Amino acid sequence: MKKYSFFLASALMLCFTLLLSSCDKKQMAYDRLERFTEQLEKKSSTYDEGQWEKAADEFNEICNEVDKYKSEYTKDQKKQIRKMKGKCQGIFAKSSLRDFLNNLEDLKDEVEGALDELSDIFN
Numbered sequence: 507m508k509k510y511s512f513f514l515a516s517a518l519m520l521c522f523t524l525l526l527s528s529c530d531k532k533q534m535a536y537d538r539l540e541r542f543t544e545q546l547e548k549k550s551s552t553y554d555e556g557q558w559e560k561a562a563d564e565f566n567e568i569c570n571e572v573d574k575y576k577s578e579y580t581k582d583q584k585k586q587i588r589k590m591k592g593k594c595q596g597i598f599a600k601s602s603l604r605d606f607l608n609n610l611e612d613l614k615d616e617v618e619g620a621l622d623e624l625s626d627i628f629n
Contacts, residue, residue, distance in 0.1 A: 532575040536583060539568050543590040546597050558601060565594055 546561060553561065572587055579587065 532578050535568070535571040535575055536579070536587065539572055539587065539590050542568055543594055546594055550597055550601065553601070558598075562598065565598070 542564060546565075550558075550561070569591065576584070
């Protein structure tokens with residue numbers, strides 16, 4: 507009888523350990539997304555191109571990690587995850603738009619310079 511009790515206790519401990527391990531990883535992924543979102547909000551205004559690329563890679567990695575545990579999150583956690591992802595995507599989009607507009611301004615200056623040069627030929 508002691509033999510079976512020991513086996514049962516060992517099996518329960520193993521199940522409990524696996525359950526806690528899964529919860530820890532789920533919470534770690536959630537916390538990582540939360541920290542990343544806060545960092546992106548605070549520091550992204552000073553990012554250079556390399557930092558943006560690194561941030562995009564990290565964001566994708568975090569999203570994949572969070573998505574692994576999607577079915578295990580509560581309704582409120584899922585809502586917060588969607589908000590954090592949306593906030594990050596908005597920051598990325600804003601940066602891309604800013605870069606596009608800066609490039610457009612540079613192109614405008616180049617076209618004006620070329621037109622000025624060409625107008626000298628025809629005058």
